[in-house]
Amino acid sequence: MESTGFLDMDVRGRGQGLRDDEIEAVAMAVTAVVVNTMRGVPSSSRDTLAELRKRRALLQRIGEAPDCVATCQAVIQLCAALSSGVFPRETPRWQIVAACAAYVEKKVTHDRMPFPVEQVIAFALYRWASGETYESGTSAFGIKRETGLQAVRDVTSALLQAYPDAIKWPVGRRRAQILRAFRDKGFPNCFGAIDCTHIFIDKPAGAPSANYYDRKQKFSVQAQVVVDLDLWIMDVHIGYPGSVHDVRVLHNSQLWRRAQAGELFDAPPVSLPHGVVTRGYLLGDNGYPVVCPWIVQPYGGIDQGRDEERFDTRQKVAWMCVERAFGRLKCMWRLFLRTHKTNLDTLPQQFVAVCTLHNILLDAGIDFDENLLWEVDENGVRRRVDLGIVGNGAGGRQRCTNVDGDLLRDALRDRLALM
The missing domain is CATH 1.10.940 (N-utilizing Substance Protein B Homolog; Chain A)
Known part of the structure; x- marks a missing residue:
């Protein structure tokens, strides 16, 4: 870390x-x-x-x-x-x-x-x-x-x-279960979904405050998390100030280094349309439009063909597991839902500790009350709690500058069209 x-x-x-x-x-x-x-x-x-x-x-x-x-x-x-x-x-x-x-x-x-x-x-x-x-x-x-x-x-x-080992990249039987679950959603050899959440803090004392000022005009620290469809956390990287773009957080994480070294996506090859072969990837949002060939984001935009619209719908349904994981994690461990003063030296370790508890309790079958995702504001209006998912994506249709990533998304789109 x-x-x-x-x-x-x-x-x-x-x-x-x-x-x-x-x-x-x-x-x-x-x-x-x-x-x-x-x-x-x-x-x-x-x-x-x-x-x-x-x-x-x-x-x-x-x-x-x-x-x-x-x-x-x-x-x-x-x-x-x-x-x-x-x-x-x-x-x-x-x-x-x-x-x-x-x-x-x-x-x-x-x-x-x-x-x-x-x-x-x-x-x-x-x-x-x-x-x-x-x-x-x-x-x-x-x-x-x-x-x-x-x-x-x-x-x-x-x-x-x-x-x-509570938070680790899946291997063996666990990996096979994850790959099968995403395949059933239309995404063969998908390992998980990735996104960042912001942990809101009070204005840092003795640190460059502007660095921590995010797009919601709050002070925060970012946590990048990868989860599977069961909401199990497989990777977490926390510590970058809230003003930093999701792509920069990714580039400075162990996840990036291990993926680039070929240590993560090693599933048996799956052949897709147009001769594309994949051994693994993650689903992301439009915060990752040009980053790499192993994050598949939606097309976005309003001028879509039927196949692209179908792809985006299916991609979002599968990717939303990461937001559901944030909901369970933060609403059960509410310190990380609220704005609070904290020791920024120990905050990363504490967040990883509650991610550890999150996985243990999931594995133990502890239920989560979905009502925790809602709150009543000062005007008496019931609304969803703010999970700190700020988002960095630009509007409109997104094209990857990485050719392999573009081909992978198109191949997955055309595979879904044939299903």
Whole structure:
């Protein structure tokens, strides 16, 4: 992951957008992790355990209430699964707390007793899931702000160490499943869909602010993600300021270097019309009009023939998996949905950590409430949440300057016309 020279930043005030009942419900949900994973605690921790049991009882009442807010339903379900270990596939892989514990345990020092490792993990989950500030969050957990900052750093590192292969390019059976799924959509040997999402931040302090000012007139950092039709994240590259074009982000990513080196698209060759042969590619939007032969974007424009219109419709349906992945990821881990102050040095690692959780929970069969994709604005109007998909594509018909890429798209178009 490339370093971009990010500078430290502080955090501020109160969470943005969560009502008090939502904040409390999320807090209760996350502390369920602690209740169900604390075993054999010393007598000095009995008071803490008793308090957490009270919170668990409150969690149960909230979960059974018919008017439980959608935000909390998803997080309650998530944390209940994390705490109990009762997943559709009940194996040690899903014991997230246990898997991370060894990496975050602190030795007893001469002047203090360490916080229980489960409490540290619970706080990091709470921070990511609620989007609450460190000030409010640490107060709810009875810890100092500095302790909260360190907890998030520790859990981030623990997740990345405990699950080093949670985000990886597909191989073997998984690759075959992905290729078959895209083939059934009309795109043989397609490996996935690519797009960028913006993570909105407060105006950077001590950094060139103009670099982070994006097309929506917000300050942001970009994350490039590749997903399959099951919304599984296969590659993530984060760190470039919001003003940077998607193509530049791609050119500076490991994905680009590996693809150019021939390390990614190695499926058995498939023959298409006009003698075109492909071993793999990705679907993209019009933010990638001239970049390379292995990203297939729509034709665009309004003056289209029937075959091109059919191609664009099918391409968009398949490519939309990446936007659905952003919806699930950001609405479940709402810190990355909201504008917030952050340490730009640690933001990339935290985002990769929640992408890791995203894949683990998908594999575990944890459902996502689609209601989380909607919000009510200050005027009482229900609207889709802003997922930070800014877009860089120009209007009108797009032609690739790379001849191979142009031929591949035309061959796929003509293949679809024959189906």
